[in-house]
Amino acid sequence: MIWKVPYINLGKQFKNLEKELIVEFKRVMSEGSFILRQDVKRFEENLANYLGVREVIGVNSGTDALYLAIEAIGINKKDEIITVAHSFVAPISAIIRRGAKPIFVDIQNDFNMDVSQVEKKITNKTKAILPVHLNGRCCDMAPLNELSKKYNLPIIEDAAQAIGAKYNKKRAGSFGLAGCFSLHPMKTLSCAGDGGAISTNDVYLAEKLRVLRDHGQKIKGEFLGVGYNSRLDNLQAAILNVKFKHLDEYIKKRRKIAEIYNEELSSLPIILPPAPSKEKYFDTYTSYVIRTDKQEKLIKFLRENGIEVFVHVIKPLDKHQGLGLEQIVLPKNELICSQNVSIPIYPEMEKRQIKEVIDNLKKFYK
Ligand SMILES: Cc1ncc(COP(=O)(O)O)c(C=O)c1O
Structure with missing residues (x-):
């Protein structure tokens, strides 16, 4: 594709x-x-x-x-x-x-x-x-x-x-x-x-x-x-x-895209990651992860519309991973795993591509 x-x-x-x-x-x-x-x-x-x-x-x-x-x-x-x-x-x-x-x-709302x-x-x-x-x-x-x-x-x-x-x-x-x-x-x-x-x-x-x-x-x-x-x-x-030599410029671009997403997506019924701040936290947005209660449907919709998205974080407690760990309940972890979707963010992204992501997210929630 x-x-x-x-x-x-x-x-x-x-x-x-x-x-x-x-x-x-x-x-x-x-x-x-x-x-x-x-x-x-x-x-x-x-x-x-x-x-x-x-x-x-x-x-x-x-x-x-x-x-x-x-x-x-x-x-x-x-x-x-x-x-x-x-x-x-x-x-x-x-x-x-x-x-x-x-x-x-367990983790908290910022995934950490x-x-x-x-x-x-x-x-x-x-x-x-x-x-x-x-x-x-x-x-x-x-x-x-x-x-x-x-x-x-x-x-x-x-x-x-x-x-x-x-x-x-x-x-x-x-x-x-x-x-x-x-x-x-x-x-x-x-x-x-x-x-x-x-x-x-x-x-x-x-x-x-x-x-x-x-x-x-x-x-x-x-x-x-x-x-x-x-x-x-x-x-x-x-x-x-x-x-x-380009690392700081890459980070700057990622933060700029995150700023646009945070602004443009703020009215949608999804949970956004914290906005780029320079105070206590300076985030680099290796991934931009949104939370939705329609994880599967949203992934299908975005992919069908040409936007490559992922659920990145796996559940390491799953027995299939052969880690032999006992199952324990971590409520926030469970909830976030069932909600998160990583949308594209990278320094080479063009303006029209950022818009494409935003427009499709808006279309899904219309
Ligand atoms: C949080 C975290 N830890 C460790 C690793 C492992 O790094 P590598 O793939 O270079 O072995 C990754 C890579 O995806 C990661 O995301």
């Missing part, structure tokens, strides 16, 4: 950057610099500066970023990590793969962790808190950071969807012991395939992560055990360095 409004348009993004990207592609290919070379280092420095953290470690996906961070901070079998069910499946599978147990708290529920879930098995900054919006980090201090619990941020997002003027990925980023094609800063990164202010943890991502070796005489092959490819890093 050729969409009038595709969900994203990476081909168009490539066209806009073609000259710069081809120069980099030729350079990297001619140099033959593919594994842990200068472009990876440059990308790590770029991202660390941008986030205001000491260290960034490039890895091969957001999923591995989470898994490696969980391992490197010393999470072991039977440890508990407090997190949310309303996210992509990766943070939960990373916890389970480590043999640890995810303990879920309801942090007021965290303290009562802390037990002597709790070893970390893992908030997910969903849809390009940070979790309410101030109370979480207080809990982290009070109970001496590290925070691992899943910032896969939130590169550039801010909370109280600080960027996602700079609040916890480790921040985990995805550079997957669907993300605001993306490479040509899979990629990820971990941010931290802890130099020792960074060194450990660099060893773990590259087969695991000795570090300062201490054996770290078995490692992985989870490096960010140098060619991907070169692509990322080109796109990095």
